[in-house]
Amino acid sequence: MLSSSLRVALRPALLSNSCLGALKTRHVSTSELLRELGKITCDRDVSTNPNDLQQHGKDEGPHRVSEPQVVVFPQNKEQVAEVLKFCNRKRVPVVPFGSGSGLEGGASAPTGGVAIDLRSFTKILRVSPEDFDCTVEAGVTWRALNFFLRDRGLWFPVDPGADASLGGMCSTSASGTNAVRYGTMRENVLNLEVVLADGRIINTGGIQGRARKSAAGYNLTNLFVGSEGTLGIITAATLRLHAIPEKQVSAVVQFETPRAAIDTVVEILQNAVPIARVEFMDERTIQACNAYSKTSLEDKPTLMLEFNGSQTSVSEQIETVASICEDNGGTEFKWAEDQEERNLLWKARHSVFYATCAQRPNTKCYVTDVCVPISKLPELLAATKEDIDRSGVYGTVVGHVGDGNFHTMLLFDPKDPASFQVVHELGERMALKAIELDGTCTGEHGVGLGKKELLLKEHGSDCVSVMKSIKLALDPHNILNPTKIFD
Amino acid sequence: MLSSSLRVALRPALLSNSCLGALKTRHVSTSELLRELGKITCDRDVSTNPNDLQQHGKDEGPHRVSEPQVVVFPQNKEQVAEVLKFCNRKRVPVVPFGSGSGLEGGASAPTGGVAIDLRSFTKILRVSPEDFDCTVEAGVTWRALNFFLRDRGLWFPVDPGADASLGGMCSTSASGTNAVRYGTMRENVLNLEVVLADGRIINTGGIQGRARKSAAGYNLTNLFVGSEGTLGIITAATLRLHAIPEKQVSAVVQFETPRAAIDTVVEILQNAVPIARVEFMDERTIQACNAYSKTSLEDKPTLMLEFNGSQTSVSEQIETVASICEDNGGTEFKWAEDQEERNLLWKARHSVFYATCAQRPNTKCYVTDVCVPISKLPELLAATKEDIDRSGVYGTVVGHVGDGNFHTMLLFDPKDPASFQVVHELGERMALKAIELDGTCTGEHGVGLGKKELLLKEHGSDCVSVMKSIKLALDPHNILNPTKIFD
Incomplete structure (x- = not known):
């Protein structure tokens, strides 16, 4: 310059x-x-x-x-x-x-x-x-x-x-x-x-x-x-x-495959539903949540949803989204309508980091995030989960999928540099794949x-x-x- | 630095x-x-x-x-x-x-x-x-x-x-x-x-x-x-x-005072109505539009509104907004529901510049814009209109009032530098007042x-x-x- x-x-x-x-x-x-x-x-x-x-x-x-x-x-x-x-x-x-x-x-x-x-x-x-x-x-x-x-x-x-x-x-x-x-x-x-x-x-x-x-x-x-x-x-x-908003309603819906969950999100957006939150959690995250936050969900790919608006608008959003979920093989909604239930649900979501850590005592958690155009999510998600499984690392996958943004939380032994290296390389590969798919190496954590x-x-x-x-x-x-x- | x-x-x-x-x-x-x-x-x-x-x-x-x-x-x-x-x-x-x-x-x-x-x-x-x-x-x-x-x-x-x-x-x-x-x-x-x-x-x-x-x-x-x-x-x-959006409906509603129109907009936003467009035009703009675009509106402060969404959501938005308009002394809505009518209406809005120019042949139009927090709009609008009236300049006021953004279009004689100076100073005073009211000297035109x-x-x-x-x-x-x- x-x-x-x-x-x-x-x-x-x-x-x-x-x-x-x-x-x-x-x-x-x-x-x-x-x-x-x-x-x-x-x-x-x-x-x-x-x-x-x-x-x-x-x-x-x-x-x-x-x-x-x-x-x-x-x-x-x-x-x-x-x-x-x-x-x-x-x-x-x-x-x-x-x-x-x-x-x-x-x-x-x-x-x-x-x-x-x-x-x-x-x-x-x-x-x-x-x-x-x-x-x-x-x-x-x-x-x-x-x-x-x-x-x-x-x-x-x-x-x-x-x-x-x-x-x-x-x-x-x-x-x-x-x-x-x-x-x-x-x-x-x-x-x-x-x-x-x-x-x-x-x-x-x-x-x-x-x-x-x-x-x-x-x-x-x-x-x-x-x-x-x-x-x-x-x-x-x-x-x-x-x-x-006048009305806020949260719900959980579960799917047979991550792909079905992501397809659901794409259709929700294509239908211009003004959804307030749509969070993806993989089956391992659900296991960790059940153990840590005492939820009782099936171990399946899951969407946690929130609808905001007037009573009428929320009802209509729910109707549209329920029908999209059903088309993609989703279970019936589990509801959280009052403030206390909603808080419990979102507390569970926000505790995923601690829930993951609690799965393996004496480990540390390597958290990293990427963001891609939403159509690329299924490919990236599949590649990442396969890569984690292949590595033998314990890791959960959660994400703000409405934005194409997701996180992996990978546990490593803080006393073993080789263990850190394995999770670090997993994170690097995920980020490189995200970049290759027209995305970014970080949607919200920063570069640091x-x-x-x-x-x-x-x-x-x-x-x-x-x-x-x-x-x-x-x-x-x-x-x-x-x-x-x-x- | x-x-x-x-x-x-x-x-x-x-x-x-x-x-x-x-x-x-x-x-x-x-x-x-x-x-x-x-x-x-x-x-x-x-x-x-x-x-x-x-x-x-x-x-x-x-x-x-x-x-x-x-x-x-x-x-x-x-x-x-x-x-x-x-x-x-x-x-x-x-x-x-x-x-x-x-x-x-x-x-x-x-x-x-x-x-x-x-x-x-x-x-x-x-x-x-x-x-x-x-x-x-x-x-x-x-x-x-x-x-x-x-x-x-x-x-x-x-x-x-x-x-x-x-x-x-x-x-x-x-x-x-x-x-x-x-x-x-x-x-x-x-x-x-x-x-x-x-x-x-x-x-x-x-x-x-x-x-x-x-x-x-x-x-x-x-x-x-x-x-x-x-x-x-x-x-x-x-x-x-x-x-x-599945449904798009436009409407026009008229008020006795600019203040009543702006108060209506503030209430629409406070009610979290996801309004798609809400445009203010003062009575002089309406006169110019009627002459240029062959609309037949009363010479009154006017809001031009658009509602986007599903059929149900649009109906609900309209119901809420109609009630707010009524509370502020607005007339009944004039509707434009089909694409052709909507196009005519928005064409009239987008032709305000030419409509204003057409009011005084052989003049040029000095357009300028400012943006302020919406609560400050009534004060700025009143001061600006008073300033224009006092100057003897022909000017219209229109704005994207949902953002607190508005424009004045002031006619001057391009052969007379003094005439340009008068409108330029009007624009400067409006911008200084906007800055004083925690706003900006330009919401969308730029500095240039x-x-x-x-x-x-x-x-x-x-x-x-x-x-x-x-x-x-x-x-x-x-x-x-x-x-x-x-x-």
Whole structure:
């Protein structure tokens, strides 16, 4: 992208980035970080406690724990800005930390430096029911927001399962079970408050912008959504809200083959049924759920469905979907109509990770996700299940199939590197197959440390070099979450 | 954003950008352009015909016509790439040209150079009905696409009114009457094929990516959507399609005051009615429509509505909306149920621009749009109408009010600069008021030449400098549509 003369000028900066580890230990000792960051916040908001360091170097994924040198707990965006100014001047790596529920090592600190924990950013700053939007600080979790909204007839539908912070969800472009109807974070963020590498604070969608749509300049909001902390630190987000539907009904239907379940989903979409959730679970996932969540379903490929809308609309959706299910050999629906039953059902779905882990004590779970055009799902699903079976690994397959998105959860022995290698290669093959089928190596988990090579395969080196040139333009010293997304 | 040493290195490039006009005439004569571009395409695909130059220097907006030196009509992306390589080497400005239906001067060539006309890019490359997506070349218009899709049960819902090319619609982040239900270009583009300033060709969403969602790297697709040709030339787009609804019904309802009409829209949204279109027209627009499109509506603030869905769902939506309209003093619905009547009605809506122009012969129309949170619409609408009345200008107000987006069309005498100044200042005041009310200076027309100062007001200088640093990273010699969005 850059002219050759510029490329020469920029090379020293690029080279120095690859030596950040060395710079860190050479120039900024932990004691200096403690002292200087303590001046910006207050001494008790900077920690080198081993528990803090250990907790902040990891997430819920299988990647190696890499601890930061210090953890800082700023109390407001101005303190975040001061921390970044200092770190930028001193070339200290900075890793933002929300709830630590990521899966691709985004919160890890392989080059040391400072973890910025946003746990104090828990204010819901504004809710405008008449405009269906709100502004929250980055540390607010989606569950806390929905708890706050519950009596206002409003909700925020993006549900990644774990009780993630909304700042983290913006960073990783999270989605979840409701995306088929309500979209992902990309469609539900109107504006972000971001602290840049040099400490400047911007609002990506206008200084106080919260218009439903805008054609004013580059869409920085959606550049920062999914940038995994590599372009700036998100301190607040303006989000779209939705009216709580008059009626919500959930159901379970089971099939003889995964193909029959997927064909059902394709037909539901072709019939333009505004389905709110449609989740696939393979027979092994059902076994794990029955054991862990005390459900009593048959060990068969299963769809978990949710219908939202008015009473009439929900009845009509159910009628259409029931008939499609029947045509594909599905069982009769098992219903969950009241709130308590619905909660139990979706709790079981959201507990699949823990249910899978519980199947083999002393193992760890390697979770990975891909997304393909829905017509390619049956082929990818069959290939993946066959590959898992062949490997002898215990693994479950679940997915937001309405989007063509699914996950495998593969158990490995954390003490045996060869065991990790086997599941890692399974994940790689699934991702490569997804790319081959016009899909993506990750629908919602992000690239982090784990999928850098796959990103390159998927996008090609020219496209990734465009991403890198944007990174370099916004963070010339590569202090922001270095080594994530690309090297 | 850049370190001070880098800033020094980059300054000469920045400075030279501001002298592009001089460089152009000094280094690359029109005859050289003709000769060199003729080698890349073939001689008949490069033109200096005065009609071609005049047609390519303007769009449908009121901005000054600035002609390119030559127009080139490449036949494929490889030729676009070669043209860009040449222009990048020689520092020649390049302005992409779709259908010329823009409104903010995006197609104008104030610094001369080459207009790249994509009229030969008319292939629909692929339609996947089972995945609800397609890939089209940039010159295909949305009407041509929908004509092609009509027998497949599918449609592409973004309708900016004019028969714009889909490449142009990507560039300006177009939307239109269906955005309230189906989203804008941002929500309906899955991937873009883009030729970069240096001639490299990338696919922003993966080499052959068409997953419904992705968390793989930066969201370049939505960076290029709305970038108005300043970051690359879009040569193809992969788009989401939607199932044609079983039933589509349109209706007109009229109110005593604009406030009553807007309150109705707010209540429709609060009741989570999945309305497909809800368009506001003020009484003056209705007068113009009656005269131009031979409709026979009362001269009153009016909503034009469309309901999509199954028979049952449409009936229920209508029942809810009719009751809300009645509560707000609306008249009974005037129906348009069959395709022909619906077409007439929406044709009238889409002809408002020409209807307005027809009211005062020998005038030109200054169209501008803003978007605000819907609760702020009544205040902005009232202020704008009062301002128009006070000025003595003839102007109509119409809008996609479900999104909080509306347009004014203001007539001026093209021979009288003072007359232009009056309407321009009216537009500026409306945009400033929209920004003050947490909105944006443009919901769908873009910044182009006309709203650069407003962008700065809306986003602040730090945010705009981030946009500029991205521009510089991707187009270091500022050859791509220079002087648009920012200086």
